Structures are given as C-alpha cells and as structure tokens.
Amino acid sequence: MTETEFIAALRRLPLHATARGLNDDTALLDAGPLVVTTDTLVEGVHFLPIDPAQDVAWKLVATNLSDLAAKGAKPEGILLNYPLGDNAWDRAFLEGLADVLATFDTRIIGGDTVTLPPSAPRVLTVTAFGSDAAAPARSGALVGDALYVTGTIGDAGAGLAIALGAQGPAELLAAYRCPQPRLADGRILGRQVHAMMDVSDGLLIDASRMAQASNLAVSIDLASIPLSDAYSTFSGDRLAAATAGDDYQLLFAAPQDFATDATCIGAFSAGSGLTLHDSGKPVPLPPSLGYEHAPRG
C-alpha cells in the first residue's frame, strides 16, 4: 500500500476534529488538560511475527488506552507512526485499527507513515490523548489501604505460551492478543481511589512500584489473586500469573471497606518492599517480579 492509499484509508476511519482531515502537518488540540502516553511495539520483541496484523493494531492502541484508563481519562484520539509493509498486512492492520477505535470511541488525530528497509522488523508507535482525567498517581497509597485488582490475572501470559505453541483455549490467546483496557472502570475508580495504575509488566512488579512510589510496604496474598476458569484449567500457577505481563487490569489502593467488584489481594503498611504470602504462610519472592521496563510519559 502506498502512503497515499494508507492515508486515504485512515481518512475513512473516525477522525478527531483536530485532525484537519489529515491535510496538515500538525493537529491543534484544545480539550482542556490532556493526559498523554506513548508506546512502541516492535515485531519480534513486543509481538510475534505470526501475530495477525488486526491483533497488532488492536494491541498497539489498547495498551495505550490502558494507560488512559489508569488515569480515569476519556480517550480523545491517537497519533499513529506506521511503517508501510505489504498490502495484505496493511489492510489487515487497518481493519484491526477500525475495530479498536470503534470499540473504545477513539479517533485518529494524526501520525506519520514511513518505509522500512527490506526485512527490517516492524516498529509501530501510538501516542494516545485522554481528557477529563481524574485518577490519582500511583504514589497516593496510604497506610492501611488495601490493594485491589480488576478482572483476572495471568490470562495474557498463558496466551503468549499458546501463541508460541502450547495447547490452550482461544480465550487465553485472545487475552494476550486483544487486551481489553478497563476504561469504564477507570472512569469510576479514578474519582474514588487513593492510587491507581495499570498492570502491564506483571502484578508483582507493578504492585511493588506502587508501594515504592507511595513510600510504603505492600503485602500480597497469592491465594487471593483472581484467576479465570480458563487459566485455572490451563495451569493455575498463581506465581506465574502474578509475574506475567500484558494483563492490562487496573491495580489500585483504597480503604479496606471500599465497595468494588475488584478483588482485594493485599495491603499497604509502613515500611518498604514487597512481601508475599499464601493464605498466611510466607512465600519467598521469585527471582523476577515481571518485565523490567522503562517509564514512559
């Protein structure tokens, strides 16, 4: 697909009012204070060469929207930096893009298309903008707060194993390839809780980051980590679930008696560091708490 064809296809997707029909070198954003976040996905690193292009588009946008969810923000739109590839891949990518934009009511603001040298791995970037943010930073947990997580943990990690050849249900593969950012939960929770972030690198590493940012210690009960039926059947390994990445659930600190559908999995106390137990019995920390990753704005 040529740049002209690709841009024409983008123009058929929902465009943000500020996009000026993608006819200008810039967009003018004027939606009050904006939350901004950016993520780059690299073929062979963040996604597999065999992953369908539709799913790569979904994941690229969804991972950014998950950061907006963690800020309680409403998605406004995205910038897309796209490497033009073969026609079939480009068309499939655009299908997935249309799908994820429609699902989460997000629009195209602009971007850039480039050509990569032959056989170079694809590198794709999305920058997402959200308005009406209301969530506290990850540093707001208080002594005595409980630690909660939405949904279930470990499904995406199992899905990665399935994508790499393990036998397992499509539901887990979908959790890896098409994560569901918790935008609706984020809009509600963001106005109520003390600290919030999304779980992208692994429950344990992300919980320890929240504790560190809040200058507190956190204790997690492995037995309480919510698992899906599919994951319980697939492996049920709670430590593996708690250290796998790509969950894109919301992790938050709130009072012990906070009314929520999310699962209470631990508690904050004075001090520092992460301790694990399993229904009261101490569990040594695993060598890796999750993926080491760089902060991003």
Place this chain on the structure above:
Amino acid sequence: MTETEFIAALRRLPLHATARGLNDDTALLDAGPLVVTTDTLVEGVHFLPIDPAQDVAWKLVATNLSDLAAKGAKPEGILLNYPLGDNAWDRAFLEGLADVLATFDTRIIGGDTVTLPPSAPRVLTVTAFGSDAAAPARSGALVGDALYVTGTIGDAGAGLAIALGAQGPAELLAAYRCPQPRLADGRILGRQVHAMMDVSDGLLIDASRMAQASNLAVSIDLASIPLSDAYSTFSGDRLAAATAGDDYQLLFAAPQDFATDATCIGAFSAGSGLTLHDSGKPVPLPPSLGYEHAPRG
C-alpha cells in the same frame, strides 16, 4: 545502556513540569490549546548509518520543531520513542539531544524506550508539542499574494550528497545533518501572513501543496530562489535546490508589499497547478517536485 541508565540520563536533561520526573506512565499537559506533530526517522531511509548519533538526535527534534515553527508556536516539549542500542551511540545521542533541547528551549515530557532485534535498523520517533500557535493553515493563500521563503534553499540536498561522498564544505553537510528550525521567524510571521508551512520535502512540491490547499495556482521564478554562497559554489543548480528536501525553511503567502527579510519567489493567482519560469522564460516542470511523503498530524 540499560533502560534504567537511559532514563536516568534523560532525567538530567530539562524535564517539562508535566513529566512528573518520568516516574509515571503518562504526562498531564495543560498549556491551553496545543499544536502536536510527530515524525519518525528510520536508519537507512531518513538518515545514514554513518550519520553521527548526535546529529540524528538533533535532526529528529529539529524536524518536529520546524513543524511547530510553521504554526508560529512556542515549543513546549517532546515525547521520545527510543530504541536502545550500543552504549557509545546512546551516549552520543543523549549529547545531541541535550544540545538541541537547550538550543530551542524545549523539554522532555516523556516517551518510551524499546529494544530492537539484533541488526535491525534504528527507528526513532519524536512527538512535539507547541503552545501559543498563531499561524494560519497552508490553505489561506489569496489571489494576488506573493510566495516567500526564508533563508536559502538546496543546502541540505547538497549536504546529503556530501554525506554520501561528494566533496563539499562542512557548512552544507551541517545544513543536512543539523537543520535549524525557524522558530523565531515563525513566531513573528505566524501572526502576519495568510498561509504558512515548512519546506521539508522540496520547495516545488511544498509550494504546490500550499497552492492546492488554497485552491489557487502558483507560479515560481527559479531565478529568484535564494541560494547560499556555499551552494552556488558547490553546484548552483536551482532546479536541484528547488526539488531537494530537508530545507526546513518557512514558506508563506503574504501581500506583494509585505515587509520581510524572506525572499519573494513567486505569486498566487486564480486557477490550479504550479508553473515555473526563469526570469520570465517558461521552464518545464521536472519529473519529480520533491519527496512524496504522507501527511502527519
């Protein structure tokens, strides 16, 4: 360099207040209406593997700031999506980054660092934000307006030839590797002219885009295109200068008697298309007017 080391180095650069010390997954921008633009540079496509990393950093930021200049905006800050490479390259890149940020009073807002597979070409993205924009779109040219361009044209094209092995002065090589976005000019012109854009893909193609966006015809006098002494000595080919990219000068439409240091190179009239002449004598259009490039927001 590890992600942790790279982020620590970024923290020693000027951080935007919204960056939250690069400790969060998002930044919160609140500077009124914001101009946003993004550019991706690919090794082997937009820059040469032999280009110094300092200069790649400079060019990556400067090309984005040039889009802000064309909007008369004040640079607020950037997001950087960076592929960690070898230590020497990373360190040199950070030096160039510090240099360009300091020169144009621009700050780090956030970004993302990734690792590429071995021997993959580097792909780098910067998204730049500007405040207090005042420039009209490229579509505002009026019948009877003159077409003006700042600075000189063709230096960067000659610099590319020199980077590839031709003999020529360092001044032209610097124009290719370290373009100077016309931010100060943009701040002044943006409040006065009828239409403005930067020249990134080639003077002729960019002028024809302004004419098309304005639903007008434009005529350009080749003899009036401003050349540097260095370029005149290097080749002096005006048609080559007018179709080479990477100039990053400002191209604008304003009345014939507009007082400016920029050079008047043509005029708009009713109709459509681009015509070329050389001191009154018609000149056929070259097969390519510049680089075909995708719009970007």
